[in-house]
Amino acid sequence: MIASINPSMKAFSVLIPGILLALTYDFFTPLFYLVFILIITFTLSKVSFYRWIKIFTPFLLIAIGFSWMTMLYTSEEFSGGHVLFEVWRFEVTSGSFETGVSLGLRSLCFVSLSLLFVLTTDSTKFMLSLMQQCKLPPKITYGILAGYRFLPTFQQELQLIRQAHRIRGVARSKGLRDRIGLFRRYVIPLLANGIRKAERVALAMESKGFSGESKRTYYHEMKINPRDWLFLFCMVGSLVTIASLSSYFGFLNIFGKQY
Structure with missing residues (x-):
């Protein structure tokens, strides 16, 4: 099903949640959205789990490294709270721990969204969609x-x-x-x-008469169907719903401010 979505709409469905996720600094929102992405990937597409995990594993190790370094070198704005444990001369507080875990989960969300797009999108159809829907020369x-x-x-x-x-x-x-x-x-x-x-x-x-003009006919026409809009609203709406639940339970954190 995901492979049949208009590539441009699919790109926006991946890009918009990625931008919104970059604003969050709690671990609740990216964790549950990551679970949602995995469910969508393996239930609505024919992506091989072995191939997916083979590509995903190196980024998982990188995300763990990002999280660990963020815990040790968190800025004063996000390093509040009580001390959880010490590593040499570094103190890991509850604030730095949450910030590090949030960064790692957000990174994994970005990777999962990218794999969802790359593994289910034909490059030729994507280029045609950019020309016909996004008016790229x-x-x-x-x-x-x-x-x-x-x-x-x-x-x-x-x-x-x-x-x-x-x-x-x-x-x-x-x-x-x-x-x-x-x-x-x-x-x-x-x-x-x-x-x-x-x-x-x-x-x-x-x-063969290629002149580079934008006004031209296409053998294969790319169209936007209602299911493309439904997929976009599903990807963005699920993130908004998770963020709302996160705010309701007191977890939502945007740029260090609790909501």
Whole structure:
């Protein structure tokens, strides 16, 4: 279901909650919104849990590091409350602990929202939606899409160049000077091939009548349906509801002020 949502609407559905979450400094709001994102991700999409956790795990470790450093180096504005424990000469108070946990949970919410968008969105449809709904100029959009399509080919060409060097008996780099020379031997052919491909793509687009004008017809038209608006209201409304509950129970904290 999420994969069929209009990509531009999906981007706004991810961006707006991310901006609103950045204003909160309590742990209640991002914790329950993170649970909501996970439920949406694994019930309304076909995202593989193994693939998701494989991408998510490095960011989880980074978020734990952010939380720990925030607990130790929290500013005076957020470090109030009684001392929970000490680490060497650092005192972790209830305020610094809550701020650190909040930062970690917010980071995980940002990562989860990003994965929800990236793993359920087709890049071509996203570019088409940016042109048709957000009025992004076709020259920029097709340029980004062409560059994105070229990335896998560069990796294949790099492997071919390495194999060609090995066949010709080029020795592997040992010192810093050799590594710099090896870098030049790899980069120059890749750049030359990239320029040739860009010229061929440009000539092909011109021969098919591409002029870069915004007023044009599209073979595949992207439309905004009621379910797209429903998804947007669901993502934003759930965050507002959780923030309201957080305020009701006395947890909501925005820029250090309790609500």
